[in-house]
Amino acid sequence: MNEDVAVKNKRLGRNLAIVAIAMFGFGYALVPLYDVLCEWKWIERDRPDAIKAIPETAYEIDKSREVNVEFMTTLNESTPMIFSAEMTQLKVHPGEYHTVNFYAENKTASPMVARAIPSFSPALTSTYFEKVECFCFSEQTFAPHEKKVMPMRFVLNPALPHEYKTITLSYTFFDNTQTAIKK
Amino acid sequence: MSAVTAEHDHDDHHHDDHAHGPEKGWLRWVVTTNHKDIGTLYLVFALAMFFVGGTMAMIIRAELFEPGMQFVDPQFFNSMTTMHALVMVFGAVMPAFVGLANWMVPMMIGAPDMALPRMNNMSFWLLVAGILLLASTLFMEGGAPAGGWTLYPPLVLQTGKALPFAIFSVHLLGISSIMGAINIVATILNMRAPAMSLMKMPMFVWTWLITGFLLIAIMPVFAGAVTMLLTDKFFHTSFFDAAGGGDPVLYQHIFWFFGHPEVYVMILPTFGVASTIIPVFARKPLFGYSSMVYATAAIAFLAFIVWAHHMFTVGMPISGELYFMYATMLIAIPTGVKVFNWTATMWKGAMTFETPMLFSISFVVLFTLGGFTGLMMSIAPADFQYHDSYFIVAHFHYTLVPASIFMLMAGGYYWLPKWTGHMYNEKIGQLHFWLSAISVNILFFPQHFLGLAGMPRRIPDYAIQFSDWNMISSIGGFIFGASQLLFLYIVVDTIKGGTGEKVTDEVWEDAHKHGLEWTLPSPVPYHTFSTPPTVIPCDHD
Amino acid sequence: MKKIKQLFAGAMLTTFGLPIAQADYALNLMEGVTKVSNDIYDLHMLILWICVFIGIAVFGTIFYSIYHHRKSKGHEAAHFHEHTTVEIIWTIIPTIILVAMAIPATKTMLELDDVQESEMSIKVTGKQWYWDYQYLDSGVHFESHLDEISEKSHRGHTIDPHTVPNYLLSVDRPLVIPINKKIRFVFTSADVIHSWWVPDLGWKKDANPGFINEAWTSVPTPGVYRGQCTELCGRDHGFMPIVVIAMNQGDYDNWVKTTLEKQNAKPDLSDQSHEQLMANGSSVYLKNCVACHQIDGKGVVGNYPALRGSAKVTGGVDPLIGFLQAGTSKMPSFAKLKDNELAAVITYIRNSPDIGNKVGDEIQPKAITPVYDDDE
Numbered sequence A: 001m002n003e004d005v006a007v008k009n010k011r012l013g014r015n016l017a018i019v020a021i022a023m024f025g026f027g028y029a030l031v032p033l034y035d036v037l038c039e040w041k042w043i044e045r046d047r048p049d050a051i052k053a054i055p056e057t058a059y060e061i062d063k064s065r066e067v068n069v070e071f072m073t074t075l076n077e078s079t080p081m082i083f084s085a086e087m088t089q090l091k092v093h094p095g096e097y098h099t100v101n102f103y104a105e106n107k108t109a110s111p112m113v114a115r116a117i118p119s120f121s122p123a124l125t126s127t128y129f130e131k132v133e134c135f136c137f138s139e140q141t142f143a144p145h146e147k148k149v150m151p152m153r154f155v156l157n158p159a160l161p162h163e164y165k166t167i168t169l170s171y172t173f174f175d176n177t178q179t180a181i182k183k
Numbered sequence B: 001m002s003a004v005t006a007e008h009d010h011d012d013h014h015h016d017d018h019a020h021g022p023e024k025g026w027l028r029w030v031v032t033t034n035h036k037d038i039g040t041l042y043l044v045f046a047l048a049m050f051f052v053g054g055t056m057a058m059i060i061r062a063e064l065f066e067p068g069m070q071f072v073d074p075q076f077f078n079s080m081t082t083m084h085a086l087v088m089v090f091g092a093v094m095p096a097f098v099g100l101a102n103w104m105v106p107m108m109i110g111a112p113d114m115a116l117p118r119m120n121n122m123s124f125w126l127l128v129a130g131i132l133l134l135a136s137t138l139f140m141e142g143g144a145p146a147g148g149w150t151l152y153p154p155l156v157l158q159t160g161k162a163l164p165f166a167i168f169s170v171h172l173l174g175i176s177s178i179m180g181a182i183n184i185v186a187t188i189l190n191m192r193a194p195a196m197s198l199m200k201m202p203m204f205v206w207t208w209l210i211t212g213f214l215l216i217a218i219m220p221v222f223a224g225a226v227t228m229l230l231t232d233k234f235f236h237t238s239f240f241d242a243a244g245g246g247d248p249v250l251y252q253h254i255f256w257f258f259g260h261p262e263v264y265v266m267i268l269p270t271f272g273v274a275s276t277i278i279p280v281f282a283r284k285p286l287f288g289y290s291s292m293v294y295a296t297a298a299i300a301f302l303a304f305i306v307w308a309h310h311m312f313t314v315g316m317p318i319s320g321e322l323y324f325m326y327a328t329m330l331i332a333i334p335t336g337v338k339v340f341n342w343t344a345t346m347w348k349g350a351m352t353f354e355t356p357m358l359f360s361i362s363f364v365v366l367f368t369l370g371g372f373t374g375l376m377m378s379i380a381p382a383d384f385q386y387h388d389s390y391f392i393v394a395h396f397h398y399t400l401v402p403a404s405i406f407m408l409m410a411g412g413y414y415w416l417p418k419w420t421g422h423m424y425n426e427k428i429g430q431l432h433f434w435l436s437a438i439s440v441n442i443l444f445f446p447q448h449f450l451g452l453a454g455m456p457r458r459i460p461d462y463a464i465q466f467s468d469w470n471m472i473s474s475i476g477g478f479i480f481g482a483s484q485l486l487f488l489y490i491v492v493d494t495i496k497g498g499t500g501e502k503v504t505d506e507v508w509e510d511a512h513k514h515g516l517e518w519t520l521p522s523p524v525p526y527h528t529f530s531t532p533p534t535v536i537p538c539d540h541d
Numbered sequence C: 001m002k003k004i005k006q007l008f009a010g011a012m013l014t015t016f017g018l019p020i021a022q023a024d025y026a027l028n029l030m031e032g033v034t035k036v037s038n039d040i041y042d043l044h045m046l047i048l049w050i051c052v053f054i055g056i057a058v059f060g061t062i063f064y065s066i067y068h069h070r071k072s073k074g075h076e077a078a079h080f081h082e083h084t085t086v087e088i089i090w091t092i093i094p095t096i097i098l099v100a101m102a103i104p105a106t107k108t109m110l111e112l113d114d115v116q117e118s119e120m121s122i123k124v125t126g127k128q129w130y131w132d133y134q135y136l137d138s139g140v141h142f143e144s145h146l147d148e149i150s151e152k153s154h155r156g157h158t159i160d161p162h163t164v165p166n167y168l169l170s171v172d173r174p175l176v177i178p179i180n181k182k183i184r185f186v187f188t189s190a191d192v193i194h195s196w197w198v199p200d201l202g203w204k205k206d207a208n209p210g211f212i213n214e215a216w217t218s219v220p221t222p223g224v225y226r227g228q229c230t231e232l233c234g235r236d237h238g239f240m241p242i243v244v245i246a247m248n249q250g251d252y253d254n255w256v257k258t259t260l261e262k263q264n265a266k267p268d269l270s271d272q273s274h275e276q277l278m279a280n281g282s283s284v285y286l287k288n289c290v291a292c293h294q295i296d297g298k299g300v301v302g303n304y305p306a307l308r309g310s311a312k313v314t315g316g317v318d319p320l321i322g323f324l325q326a327g328t329s330k331m332p333s334f335a336k337l338k339d340n341e342l343a344a345v346i347t348y349i350r351n352s353p354d355i356g357n358k359v360g361d362e363i364q365p366k367a368i369t370p371v372y373d374d375d376e
């Protein structure tokens, strides 16, 4: 092999290796990129950590239509808890504030750390579902056998497109006690 | 056919380790940096893994022979489907093509060796290490990974002790194939004989150049995805864990960003081998060389923007569904161009039907069937039925077995005489072809029916109405599996002397018009093209 | 002998492609019962025929040249190697075909996606390895497991699957829906990803943990429609079928009423005979425990411990109750079991010859007190 070629080969090899390393980084870059795409509502639904409390604004109440809001509760991995919503369905006018209570109970004799993860369907409605107060904003700690009533206050932004007539809000409780202990 | 002359003044610039023959004894195979030795190592290893993965497939088909659980536990069944796929993809098909590239690329472009010979050796041994590590998970507490080759979380995080080992093995396999790809790309870009311009390169070299770039772009992404799995499991990150604000579906996006191009990594070199063999036995130049090059590049480009067609049912907004449907449908266009071009190459040729050609023709036909089902699945609403059923199992096996595997075998038959200097036994070769081509259809065609009738994939047991086609498929599977022993026999026999017939340098009639490798002596000497060739056979301008 | 016969039948079929013997040989996609499933079927047939025609053209050309353009017939090779017009034509024609296919496909896709204006919602939760259905309007809520006889057949190796009605495709409690109503399904999962597929309805949808997905159906004809989980979800992925029964509104209303009555009735906590406890315990075991601890109580080495001979099982009753109610990081909590179910299954695992334990006692429902205790 010619000396020049050997040098050229090494250089090209090195450059390609740099590309490979950059692509490894790109794999990680897909994570925030995914959030961006989700925000554009192009690929996916909202990510839970993107949901924050929104200050109460005085919307004009749209009496002309009613939206059926459904509430669902799920326990991940049969977490030893009781978790339910005060009601499964509620008819609301966009612009009107409502508070819905959720009940949770730790059924074990030890403390528990759990996190409720919200999810919307149709996913595109999540931006119009504005929460003023929610137990899902942070991790919840339960004393042994503790029962909690957890209010969730929300409004549907009147900008909600008219085609949406039913919206489901689902909460899944994940038992994070083990992770919390390890941390 | 044109001849190009270039000056040659490199005669006395031989590299040291090119001055003598191979090392004596077994150590030769460990330390070798010779592209032919390493090519042989890759090919032998790939063939061995083909039989290992094949044995797993036989276990799967035996369990599915009739309804009821017969031989294995459901968990072990899941491990088998997972390991079968991983071993076949990363242990058999990909290494086999790297092996072919090692052997053929330097000889086809008139280079003395690969660009980075020492890295070449290392990438092979990393491959062996990766596969051994993967295989060792079979004996670990909790069993080998059983969440499918796609390693979807959260399921894959339920793997027992094997999880970190499986992930490290993916890292090793990834590094190995990235190194292999870098080497091949560097060889093609830097080491061509001066007279070998890009648009004179044989199609096999072109397809590998594009595949090399694909690999460099996607293997690191896969490595990243499995690293995230690792940190999710052991270091409290939550990329894919909803409990911590992550999303399991994100993994699927990252995986298929790798996974879809990955299937093209396995098919583009296959296209290259077909484009090499068909013209020789049709005694006609390849039809539409430049459109072949452009179609290959187009397929590679599209490969990056269609990934979520594997995820139509995952719950995407309508805009995503439609976009990925349209983009996927587009792939059919360049793929169609390739098939039409091969057909036109055969048209009005003077065909003969030696074993490599038989395999190539059946490749064109059966790959097209796989392409048809691919097109059907690209229709998102229809995929709501097809997805994760046996229909898709049939689809990808048609694109992998009678396509990739058949063309690897065709390549074996085609080049073995050049490599060894001996002719293989044509009778047994043809027997191998007919048995394989018939049984592969008995094996996979009924799986279309099963999927359409509602049988999900990756299940160890099934409802009674699926019995008959499963039994037929299993019978086809056993025949196919057994037939491959013929290939093993032929390879060993040919290396040992074959028919005893002395082959000429060009082996196949007028082959020298089609590729540089046929201008070399048979068997090829240990070192070739220490001086770049000056006459480039080129049948397409 | 049976095997040989079947093998022979299979071989015959293979050779002659003749439809013989018992089962019906479904070859094509099922049309299904809903409008959407019919539309999908039409799409499927459209693409299939397009592929068949292209196939005939391409393969016909290949076989024509194999036959006529062969050297042995003395055919001389032509030398052409490109033809711009032809190449342009065979790029354009497929493009037109694709556009023609994309139009109906888009229509059907939009139809599939349109979940609004639904009349009722059902929440479907995938769990390892059964489905959980909750009717949001009426509050009906139950689990749907593989039926006992399929369960015994595939695990016990004693019952021939051919004798089991709808082997692996029947459940203990099917999903019941009224006909001609637009029903919206909301999917989620409590552990790994599952996917809910009933081919007759025309679609499948993934159930992802922590997220919800939706889909809809409206079934015009009463009937029983069967399906399966289609996303690999672990060991018993093959054993979590779906059965949907569509009935007239009147029948459905009755069903809701009786189901709710049963659901809201207090469990019968009166004492039971040993045999009753054992029989009930066996059903509870088959639904909830068998996937991991196996039908013979031997567990799976390295994954799930054996109940056979386990000190925890045969030892004190109270710790055992607490353990089952609380669960551990590796085993789910069974707090969902009613006292009578818990009593029965505890009696069963302590005394069943199938499990291989013989304590010689019976635990009555009254003996169950809520003790919930963490194992760790």
Ligand code: HEM
Residues within 6 Å of the ligand: B150, B263, B264, B266, B267, B309, B310, B311, B328, B329, B331, B332, B335, B370, B371, B372, B373, B374, B375, B377, B378, B383, B386, B387, B388, B392, B395, B396, B399, B400, B404
């Ligand atoms: C015309 C070209 C092709 C099209 C339009 C196409 C389309 C598709 C689609 C839509 C799927 C997803 C199906 C589902 O999961 O529901 C799929 C799966 C798959 N395809 Fe293709 N395909 C094509 C060619 C190929 C080729 C050339 C290969 C490989 C060499 C291939 C290998 C696979 C594999 C391995 C899977 C399944 C992966 C898995 O889920 O495990 N396909 N294809």
Ligand SMILES: [Cu+2]
Residues within 6 Å of the ligand: B259, B260, B263, B307, B309, B310
């Ligand atoms: Cu793909």
Ligand SMILES: [Cu+2]
Residues within 6 Å of the ligand: C193, C194, C195, C229, C230, C231, C232, C233, C234, C236, C237, C238, C240
């Ligand atoms: Cu499943």
